[in-house]
Amino acid sequence: MAALLRGLRAGRALRGLGSVVAAPTTTNPQCGGLRRGFHRAALRLQDESKSDKPPSSSSTTYHEHYQAHSTEQDTATASEEASRPNTSYQDQSGEQGEEYETEEQLQARILTAALEFVPLHGWSMEAIAAGAETLGLSSASTGMFYNGAGDLVLHFIAQCNSQLTEIMAEQHKQVQLGQAEPKKTADFLRDAVETRLRMYIPYIETWPQAMSILLLPHNIPDSLKHLSTLVDDIWYYAGDRSTDMNWYTKRAALTGIYNTTELVMVQDSSPDFQDTWNFLDNRIQDVVNMATTAKQVQSTGEAVVQGLMGAAVTLKNLTGMNQRR
Amino acid sequence: MAAPMRQLVRSVIRLSHRNVNVTAAGVSGRSGCCWGTPSCRCFSDDRSTHFGFETVPEEEKAKRVYKVFENVAQKYDVMNDAMSLGIHRLWKDTLLHVMHPQPGARLLDVAGGTGDIAFRFLEYVRSQQERQKRRATRSMQTPSWQDISNNYSTEDEEGPQESRAVVCDINKEMLKVGKQKADSMGISSGLSWVVGDAEELPFDDDQFDIYTIAFGIRNVTHIDQALQEALRVLKPGGRFMCLEFSKVTNPLLARLYDAYSFQMIPVLGEVIAGDWKSYQYLVESIRKFPDQEEFKHMIEDAGFYCVQYLNFTGGVVALHSGFKL
Numbered sequence: 001m002a003a004l005l006r007g008l009r010a011g012r013a014l015r016g017l018g019s020v021v022a023a024p025t026t027t028n029p030q031c032g033g034l035r036r037g038f039h040r041a042a043l044r045l046q047d048e049s050k051s052d053k054p055p056s057s058s059s060t061t062y063h064e065h066y067q068a069h070s071t072e073q074d075t076a077t078a079s080e081e082a083s084r085p086n087t088s089y090q091d092q093s094g095e096q097g098e099e100y101e102t103e104e105q106l107q108a109r110i111l112t113a114a115l116e117f118v119p120l121h122g123w124s125m126e127a128i129a130a131g132a133e134t135l136g137l138s139s140a141s142t143g144m145f146y147n148g149a150g151d152l153v154l155h156f157i158a159q160c161n162s163q164l165t166e167i168m169a170e171q172h173k174q175v176q177l178g179q180a181e182p183k184k185t186a187d188f189l190r191d192a193v194e195t196r197l198r199m200y201i202p203y204i205e206t207w208p209q210a211m212s213i214l215l216l217p218h219n220i221p222d223s224l225k226h227l228s229t230l231v232d233d234i235w236y237y238a239g240d241r242s243t244d245m246n247w248y249t250k251r252a253a254l255t256g257i258y259n260t261t262e263l264v265m266v267q268d269s270s271p272d273f274q275d276t277w278n279f280l281d282n283r284i285q286d287v288v289n290m291a292t293t294a295k296q297v298q299s300t301g302e303a304v305v306q307g308l309m310g311a312a313v314t315l316k317n318l319t320g321m322n323q324r325r
Numbered sequence: 326m327a328a329p330m331r332q333l334v335r336s337v338i339r340l341s342h343r344n345v346n347v348t349a350a351g352v353s354g355r356s357g358c359c360w361g362t363p364s365c366r367c368f369s370d371d372r373s374t375h376f377g378f379e380t381v382p383e384e385e386k387a388k389r390v391y392k393v394f395e396n397v398a399q400k401y402d403v404m405n406d407a408m409s410l411g412i413h414r415l416w417k418d419t420l421l422h423v424m425h426p427q428p429g430a431r432l433l434d435v436a437g438g439t440g441d442i443a444f445r446f447l448e449y450v451r452s453q454q455e456r457q458k459r460r461a462t463r464s465m466q467t468p469s470w471q472d473i474s475n476n477y478s479t480e481d482e483e484g485p486q487e488s489r490a491v492v493c494d495i496n497k498e499m500l501k502v503g504k505q506k507a508d509s510m511g512i513s514s515g516l517s518w519v520v521g522d523a524e525e526l527p528f529d530d531d532q533f534d535i536y537t538i539a540f541g542i543r544n545v546t547h548i549d550q551a552l553q554e555a556l557r558v559l560k561p562g563g564r565f566m567c568l569e570f571s572k573v574t575n576p577l578l579a580r581l582y583d584a585y586s587f588q589m590i591p592v593l594g595e596v597i598a599g600d601w602k603s604y605q606y607l608v609e610s611i612r613k614f615p616d617q618e619e620f621k622h623m624i625e626d627a628g629f630y631c632v633q634y635l636n637f638t639g640g641v642v643a644l645h646s647g648f649k650l
């Protein structure tokens with residue numbers, strides 16, 4: 001199972017380190033455009049004989065396609081099909097297809113634009129509406145986000161996770177090229193968690209609201225998924241290749257560290273969150289100590305057991321029970 | 326007194342027999358007729374459409390629909406309550422909740438007649454604004470002199486943020502009833518009443534944030550033209566919402582619903598509004614309207630994105646929503 005996850009992770013890393021949306025599109029099944037892409041492409045095949053009006057290559061936004069409105073009823077729908085932005089099915093017009101964006105990409109753009117209004121409006125539909133308006137869309141487009149504020153928070157988390165993965169991959173590459181020294185595990189974990197938590201600093205005032213949104217029952221599966229991929233990524237780049245129980249214990253430990261540090265950060269008022277980083281240091285030290293202590297306990301235990309066995313054998317010898325009569 | 330009652334009973338029996346025969350024919354003919362109608366116009370000379378279960382020339386349909394609503398305008402709201410047992414209020418309230426309009430949104434309510442949706446919209450937006458204002462004042466309990474003076478100067482900025490609703494209907498009688506309702510409710514600002522045809526709206530492009538049509542689109546002769554007009558007058562990012570009677574999915578409920586529609590509703594129409602024929606047309610036009618999936622495809626063909634529908638009351642009513650992106 002660990003191997004499978006690692007394979008998936010490698011695939012993901014290769015596919016899109018730069019992509020903003022790392023979460024799969026299960027949050028917006030209604031807007032999946034693949035089926036419609038086929039439908040539209042089929043219609044376009046029919047219509048290429050009727051009207052060879054090429055899709056306007058200058059339009060990267062959706063509202064410019066409407067200039068194709070003609071008076072005839074059936075060709076109007078046909079020509080509009082031809083000039084409408086394509087979805088992920090892009091075989092027909094390769095170069096022109098790449099300028100159009102899918103609905104998911106548009107939603108991602110709206111949510112990214114909405115992030116700058118979060119300090120003002122909090123994690124809410126008002127922030128999304130303000131974000132949509134900066135992109136030139138009406139505030140009614142917030143209706144696309146059926147999960148409302150949850151969509152915004154999950155999008156932000158996915159964005160932070162992918163940024164962290166980029167940073168770690170870059171560092172990894174540096175180490176591979178020999179341009180940097182590999183860090184010790186404890187230091188690596190500490191730096192990774194600190195980098196990740198620092199991404200919350202611009203939103204730290206409203207972060208408690210975001211955390212409470214993530215704890216809503218319908219958001220828990222998604223937020224747990226993001227958390228587990230985050231922890232998994234950090235351990236992977238820290239060099240963990242374990243295939244036994246350690247895999248679970250390591251990730252559980254890091255999850256605990258991350259969550260508790262996040263809670264400390266939310267109510268930290270020291271300059272540059274120094275208290276939080278001290279807390280993080282201590283927790284990681286605890287885990288490291290725990291690991292060494294566990295090993296010591298195990299070896300001590302073995303030694304004790306052996307000692308007891310030896311004592312028992314000696315006792316038996318003394319009382320003469322070992323001799324065969 | 327007995328004679329008219331007997332006549333009424335006899336006409337009930339006669340009409341119900343006719344319904345039983347026509348229903349079977351109507352249902353089987355519906356699927357052919359519906360898609361036939363747009364292509365009929367191009368490929369044959371006789372352009373006919375359905376008026377309930379009758380087939381009439383297209384020009385006549387608009388006139389006959391006009392007469393129907395002219396007759397029922399005075400008793401429209403009472404009949405709505407009687408026929409749906411008041412549930413239509415819940416449907417309209419749910420429409421508003423799904424819409425979740427942001428402050429400053431502009432609504433176009435087509436076939437809005439007596440103004441139910443527009444009134445609810447204004448109330449919703451006003452209560453949202455109140456809540457925001459209350460939240461704002463609670464968070465600044467002790468304003469500084471700077472804040473107070475700023476508030477004085479920005480008080481008339483409420484103007485641009487004001488939400489406006491435009492009620493558009495082809496029928497002057499319905500608008501008259503709506504205006505009377507508005508006067509009696511004391512709502513005057515932010516509301517306009519416009520006479521217009523859904524297939525040819527008297528508005529410029531890119532005007533409205535939200536376009537709604539509640540229980541009106543099945544009376545339109547050319548539904549796809551109405552959808553295209555909706556696309557035209559919406560701003561980019563704007564939302565199209567259509568509340569309409571649709572196909573009941575549950576077979577048991579379907580049978581009860583059919584029995585109720587064809588036996589009870591025309592009788593109620595005769596008793597309360599004195600107009601059997603209009604309410605016969607109403608229930609027949611419901612059967613002629615495309616089902617949820619078909620209508621969803623029609624909306625997508627017109628150029629809307631992220632189209633989805635919600636069923637209310639087991640499919641008796643469906644809310645379709647799409648975005649102009």
